[in-house]
Amino acid sequence: DVKVTQSSRYLVKRTGEKVFLECVQDMDHENMFWYRQDPGLGLRLIYFSYDVKMKEKGDIPEGYSVSREKKERFSLILESASTNQTSMYLCASMGLSGEQYFGPGTRLTVT
Amino acid sequence: SQKIEQNSEALNIQEGKTATLTCNYTNYSPAYLQWYRQDPGRGPVFLLLIRENEKEKRKERLKVTFDTTLKQSLFHITASQPADSATYLCALDNSGTASKLTFGTGTRLQVTL
Numbered sequence: 001d002v003k004v005t006q007s008s009r010y011l012v013k014r015t016g017e018k019v020f021l022e023c024v025q026d027m028d029h030e031n032m033f034w035y036r037q038d039p040g041l042g043l044r045l046i047y048f049s050y051d052v053k054m055k056e057k058g059d060i061p062e063g064y065s066v067s068r069e070k071k072e073r074f075s076l077i078l079e080s081a082s083t084n085q086t087s088m089y090l091c092a093s094m095g096l097s098g099e100q101y102f103g104p105g106t107r108l109t110v111t
Numbered sequence: 112s113q114k115i116e117q118n119s120e121a122l123n124i125q126e127g128k129t130a131t132l133t134c135n136y137t138n139y140s141p142a143y144l145q146w147y148r149q150d151p152g153r154g155p156v157f158l159l160l161i162r163e164n165e166k167e168k169r170k171e172r173l174k175v176t177f178d179t180t181l182k183q184s185l186f187h188i189t190a191s192q193p194a195d196s197a198t199y200l201c202a203l204d205n206s207g208t209a210s211k212l213t214f215g216t217g218t219r220l221q222v223t224l
Contacts, residue, residue, distance in 0.1 A: 042216035102154030
């Protein structure tokens, strides 16, 4: 079974703090994704990566950056957290047929 | 503009009946369409993928249809059970970027005894 893990289930940070969210997958998948999910807006793609050190912006990259130094690990960075970044963050990796495997999510609250 | 529409109202259904959820899209030409299940506070779980040249796909009690002319997919759960209660998301690949998915906002299904 594919396993995607995320570093925290719940996180509370203060405005202006730098926040790191980490994601690890164990299936040697090349493509990995970061989404945020908000009520009424659904899942929105922040960034994705199709290989080590490669990244592409998704639909809402502003205020975020990513890092992919190893194939199994994809990190999302909030350079200076703001209250409008309070959300559920979901990481996913992509299988051979295009299906995505999601982690359990990190509920981030920025106060 | 591109749009994926799922019924935002919850679907309430009696145990044992067939639940049918709808996904409509505009201004996409997807190579495939996917369905996911999401329980509260958890990440989505992949259920089924159907390609543009497939009309229908089945997996156990699940059936998906894909009509590229109508730009619609139907997701059926037969003999529904309370354990099927969840939010169901459809997703399709962005034209020309097969690795990216765009998700609908989901339909919540409630199966009652």
